[in-house]
Amino acid sequence: MLxxxxxxxxxxxxxxxxxxxxxxxxxxxxxxxxxxxGFANFFIVQAEEERFHAMKFFNFLDEMGSxxxxxxxxxxRTDFESMSDVFAAGLEHEQFVTKRIHHLMDxxxxxxxxxxxxxxxxxxxxxxxEEATMTDLLEKLKLINNNPNGLFMLDKELSTRTFVSEEA
Ligand code: FEO
Numbered sequence: 001m002l003x004x005x006x007x008x009x010x011x012x013x014x015x016x017x018x019x020x021x022x023x024x025x026x027x028x029x030x031x032x033x034x035x036x037x038g039f040a041n042f043f044i045v046q047a048e049e050e051r052f053h054a055m056k057f058f059n060f061l062d063e064m065g066s067x068x069x070x071x072x073x074x075x076x077r078t079d080f081e082s083m084s085d086v087f088a089a090g091l092e093h094e095q096f097v098t099k100r101i102h103h104l105m106d107x108x109x110x111x112x113x114x115x116x117x118x119x120x121x122x123x124x125x126x127x128x129x130e131e132a133t134m135t136d137l138l139e140k141l142k143l144i145n146n147n148p149n150g151l152f153m154l155d156k157e158l159s160t161r162t163f164v165s166e167e168a
Contacts, residue, residue, distance in 0.1 A: 006107060026077065
């Protein structure tokens with residue numbers, strides 16, 4: 001049984017995860033408009049991951065006998081200056097999500113809610129990976145410095161990314 005506060009915060013997180021999916025789809029749309037389909041593919045897969053995250057929260061609440069409540073979210077940003085700008089926005093967003101996950105963990109630990117702590121551990125690890133991926137690509141883009149050949153090569157590399165459910 002989860003506390004009212006945890007149920008409320010977990011439902012709030014479902015909203016953030018679905019917003020993340022939309023935000024990354026918005027980035028994919030910008031990449032498509034720049035004719036960078038590999039980058040677009042990266043963000044389309046990222047959006048799938050975010051929906052997967054949202055559903056993990058949905059299923060956990062349901063398993064714990066708690067009520068899932070789906071609410072709306074704000075419009076995502078739609079325009080960007082460059083690929084570096086896109087990934088800087090992606091990294092900033094992941095840093096925000098990491099803060100959210102740590103906030104949820106703080107509450108779960110305060111309440112000694114062991115099921116919630118165990119569930120959130122997966123997200124703590126996932127956020128390390130999410131931030132590392134965005135940082136790595138941002139660093140690569142800084143090196144490329146808008147060189148068309150470099151962008152083309154990275155676009156090709158990102159076109160191979162596929163969604164793999166991390167569920168064991
Ligand atoms: Fe659901 Fe990218 O964190």
